[in-house]
Amino acid sequence: MTIRPIASILVLLMTTALAADLPVREVILYKSGVGYFARSGELAPVESARLDFKAADMNDVLKSLTVADDSGTPIRGLRYDSSQPLEQKLAEFPFTVADAQQLSAFLDHLRGARVELKSAAETLAGTIVSARTIDGNDKQPEREQLILLLDSGDLRTVDLAAVSSLRFSDAKLQAQLKDYLTTVAQSRSKDKRSVYIDSSDAKARTVSASYMIPQPLWKSSYRLLFGANGEATLEGWAIVDNTTGDDWTNVRLAVVSGRPVSFISKLYEPFYVQRTTADVNNAYAQAPVVYEGEVVGGVPGGVASGSMGGVLGGIVGAAPQEPTRLESFARLSAPPRAKFKETSTVAPDTQARELGDLFEYRFATPVTIHKNESAMLPFLQQKIAARKLLIYSESYGQNPMSAAELTNNTGKTLDGGPITVFEGAGYGGEALMNTVKNGDKRLISYSVDLGTRVGTREDSGDAHLLEVHASRGVVTTKSSELATKTYTIRNVDPRPKTLIIEQSIREGYKPLSPKPSETTADARRFEVKLGAGATEKFPVVEEYVFSQSFQVTSFTPDVLVEYVRRKAISEDGHRQLQQVVDQKRRIAEADTSLQETRSEMNEITRAQDRLRQNIQTLNRVSGQQEQVQEWSRQLAAEEVRMTTLRDQAAALDKKKAALEADLSDMIGKLEF
Numbered sequence: 001m002t003i004r005p006i007a008s009i010l011v012l013l014m015t016t017a018l019a020a021d022l023p024v025r026e027v028i029l030y031k032s033g034v035g036y037f038a039r040s041g042e043l044a045p046v047e048s049a050r051l052d053f054k055a056a057d058m059n060d061v062l063k064s065l066t067v068a069d070d071s072g073t074p075i076r077g078l079r080y081d082s083s084q085p086l087e088q089k090l091a092e093f094p095f096t097v098a099d100a101q102q103l104s105a106f107l108d109h110l111r112g113a114r115v116e117l118k119s120a121a122e123t124l125a126g127t128i129v130s131a132r133t134i135d136g137n138d139k140q141p142e143r144e145q146l147i148l149l150l151d152s153g154d155l156r157t158v159d160l161a162a163v164s165s166l167r168f169s170d171a172k173l174q175a176q177l178k179d180y181l182t183t184v185a186q187s188r189s190k191d192k193r194s195v196y197i198d199s200s201d202a203k204a205r206t207v208s209a210s211y212m213i214p215q216p217l218w219k220s221s222y223r224l225l226f227g228a229n230g231e232a233t234l235e236g237w238a239i240v241d242n243t244t245g246d247d248w249t250n251v252r253l254a255v256v257s258g259r260p261v262s263f264i265s266k267l268y269e270p271f272y273v274q275r276t277t278a279d280v281n282n283a284y285a286q287a288p289v290v291y292e293g294e295v296v297g298g299v300p301g302g303v304a305s306g307s308m309g310g311v312l313g314g315i316v317g318a319a320p321q322e323p324t325r326l327e328s329f330a331r332l333s334a335p336p337r338a339k340f341k342e343t344s345t346v347a348p349d350t351q352a353r354e355l356g357d358l359f360e361y362r363f364a365t366p367v368t369i370h371k372n373e374s375a376m377l378p379f380l381q382q383k384i385a386a387r388k389l390l391i392y393s394e395s396y397g398q399n400p401m402s403a404a405e406l407t408n409n410t411g412k413t414l415d416g417g418p419i420t421v422f423e424g425a426g427y428g429g430e431a432l433m434n435t436v437k438n439g440d441k442r443l444i445s446y447s448v449d450l451g452t453r454v455g456t457r458e459d460s461g462d463a464h465l466l467e468v469h470a471s472r473g474v475v476t477t478k479s480s481e482l483a484t485k486t487y488t489i490r491n492v493d494p495r496p497k498t499l500i501i502e503q504s505i506r507e508g509y510k511p512l513s514p515k516p517s518e519t520t521a522d523a524r525r526f527e528v529k530l531g532a533g534a535t536e537k538f539p540v541v542e543e544y545v546f547s548q549s550f551q552v553t554s555f556t557p558d559v560l561v562e563y564v565r566r567k568a569i570s571e572d573g574h575r576q577l578q579q580v581v582d583q584k585r586r587i588a589e590a591d592t593s594l595q596e597t598r599s600e601m602n603e604i605t606r607a608q609d610r611l612r613q614n615i616q617t618l619n620r621v622s623g624q625q626e627q628v629q630e631w632s633r634q635l636a637a638e639e640v641r642m643t644t645l646r647d648q649a650a651a652l653d654k655k656k657a658a659l660e661a662d663l664s665d666m667i668g669k670l671e672f
Contacts, residue, residue: 020049022197022209026252028360029240031415032262034060035215037244040208049197049207052245057213058193062267064212067197069205080195082270093180094173103160104131104144114169115148119162125169126150131160212262216241218255220417221376222433224404224444226388228424234410236348236380238361242369250366255379257415257435258358348378352412359413385409389498390449392487393523398453400499401445402429408436421446443500451493452530459484466545468569470576470670476549483509487538491530499528501538509542552580552667573672580670583663590659594652601645604638611635 022039029035043049053061058080067078095109107115108131117124126148136142144160168174197207219239226232238255242248350361361379369375385407392400404421408414416435421428421444429446436442460483467478491497502523516524528538569577611631618624618631 020044020047022049022051022207024244024246024248024251025208026210026254027248028254028256029215029218030256030262030358031217031259033214033217034212034262036210036212038208038210040206042204043197043199043207044204045199047199049199049209051195051197051209051211053193053195053213054245055193059264059267060213061195061211063265065195065209066211067207067209069199069207077198078195079198081193093176095177095180097180097184102133102144104133104146107131107146110173113173116167116169117146117148117158117163118165119158120164121162124148124150124156124158126156129155213244216243220257220415222380222414222417222419224384224386224406224419224421226386226421226423226428230388232384232386232404232406234380234382234384234406234414236378236414238377238379239374240369240377241374242371245371247371248367248369250368252362253367253377254360254362255415256358256360257413260358348381350379352379354413359415361412380410380412380414382410387498389500390452391443391445391500391502392454393502393504394456396448398455399448399450400452400454402447402449403443403445403500404431405441405443406433406436407441408438411438413437419444419446451491452497452499453490453492454499455488457486457488459486468573470552470573470672473552473667473670474549475552475555475670476547478545478547481544481546482512483542483544485540485542487528487540489528489530489536489538491532491534491536494532496532497530499530501526501528501540503540506542506544508546509544512541512543514540552670556584570672576666576670576672580663580666583659583666587656587659587663590652590656594649594656597645597649597652601642601649604642604645608635608638608642611638 020041020043022041024037025040026038027035039051041049051061062080065078095106097106107128111128111130114125114127129147129149131144131146134143134145146158146160146163148156148158150156168177197209199205199207218241221237221239223235223237224232225235240253240255350363352359352361354360363377363379367375367377387405387407389403389405390400391403414433414436416433419431419433421431431444431446433442433444461481463479463481465477465479469476469478485503487501489499500517502525504523505519511524514526517527518525526538526540528536530536611634615628615631615635618628
């Protein structure tokens with residue numbers, strides 16, 4: 001006889017009530033990584049509906065779920081699986097069901113519980129005394145037995161292999177067992193969580209639920225078809241992925257262009273607050289309170305009540321920004337042209353409308369997309385204003401790109417995406433376009449034009465002083481410099497062309513000639529008409545304006561004179577700078593006189609030293625007294641002259657210091 005494990009026997013202990021299903025009725029996909037889902041279905045009396053979600057989606061579900069019904073009776077409540085680990089959930093039950101556990105071992109842990117047993121021969125009811133497994137031998141296999149205390153008081157041994165059903169008489173214990181098994185069953189899918197909508201209505205009613213959950217971005221794909229007459233048709237397809245795990249059967253589908261703000265708030269995981277421990281002091285008996293009598297007029301004052309507050313804050317992120325320029329330029333060699341139909345035979349069936357800053361394409365016909373499948377749905381097919389031209393930037397090398405200027409006259413917002421271009425009867429190339437609102441225009445480039453070559457040369461002129469200003473001893477100059485970039489364009493094809501030159505904007509440079517036809521955030525565009533087989537030179541002249549600052553004290557008089565002669569300086573500026581020049585000259589003259597005086601003093605000092613040496617030498621020679629006296633008279637005369645020069649040098653030092661102080665004050669007051 002085979003011993004049955006508890007997992008196979010417990011099926012006999014419970015009946016499972018299936019929750020009602022609410023099919024998906026509507027899906028709206030956004031560019032912010034979320035999707036809106038609407039479900040509805042009929043609930044039978046006292047029935048619950050179950051919605052299954054991925055565990056990672058529960059935060060968004062709890063943030064956005066709304067429920068309504070058509071009967072007017074309020075929904076009694078919403079339940080959902082907690083995020084508590086399975087081990088913690090099962091620990092709350094008064095029993096344990098281990099893996100591969102035998103039924104006898106399970107029942108032995110429930111001694112004292114009343115059970116009802118059914119077998120082919122009889123029906124028994126009693127209280128569990130014990131349960132055991134009897135080892136087998138060569139003559140008899142292993143078997144399980146249950147010992148019951150019957151209502152009559154008799155003890156009865158029951159062979160569990162003969163039992164067809166077993167039920168606990170205690171409704172609470174029976175319910176706990178059902179809950180235990182439900183918890184175990186739900187844990188089999190670690191990534192699945194369920195939300196239950198309970199109804200206590202006595203009659204059937206229709207319930208609807210809507211919510212937002214993370215979804216893959218829907219993608220746009222376009223075909224730009226140039227006909228033989230030059231007219232352009234734009235065809236748009238929406239690429240949608242169903243990764244929800246549910247079939248979308250005949251759902252109302254819409255895709256929305258735009259980027260609404262979306263973020264995740266952690267609402268699913270439990271949060272706990274650390275609380276302060278406060279104990280009541282019970283060490284002493286309560287003492288009597290003696291109350292004072294009333295004071296006439298009262299006593300001002302009171303007890304300040306405490307306050308506790310909290311701040312909940314959150315910071316939301318942009319979708320990785322799109323690159324500054326979404327247009328990419330595919331440098332492709334054109335393959336052999338293949339024949340194709342000018343437009344797809346699948347006609348778009350959408351209703352387009354503005355939703356504030358968003359734009360919605362709603363498919364008029366219900367859509368079916370099975371789980372783990374994707375679909376490509378047409379949402380646009382109409383004529384669009386398009387002009388074929390060339391576009392050139394120095395980063396392209398010597399050849400410009402074949403391009404098209406698209407003006408959105410469709411009345412709709414064109415979501416960003418790749419564009420495949422077809423010209424005449426063949427493939428022309430590919431481009432990338434960012435979102436274009438109605439009435440706006442974009443340039444797209446899709447192949448290299450080998451029939452046009454462009455070369456460039458740059459020339460710079462001398463700097464030209466525009467303005468000179470001074471304030472508190474600092475002179476600030478504003479100068480300009482002309483920079484010319486000449487484009488030499490050679491059109492080798494026997495047909496005229498229109499070329500757009502895109503020149504990067506450089507900081508400090510402004511265009512003088514010609515005027516750009518269009519300016520973007522980082523480039524200026526100039527339009528050039530090219531004749532058939534012609535060579536054109538197209539110069540673009542820019543002015544670079546820059547400023548420089550200098551300390552007036554660092555200027556020599558000659559440099560200041562040069563500034564005085566500049567026409568860019570105002571008349572008042574000329575006057576103030578001329579005063580500084582004159583003062584610097586006075587200081588220079590005083591300094592020259594001072595240096596000359598000091599030079600003469602140095603010569604006298606050296607002459608005196610020689611005279612003293614000579615006198616000392618001749619004093620030891622007899623008959624030279626007359627010469628010594630002569631040299632002594634010369635030394636005395638030199639000393640008189642030295643005294644005069646010392647006074648003169650001191651006066652010049654004082655004069656120079658006064659002139660420098662006046663100059664410093666003059667420079668500090670410079671203002672023009």
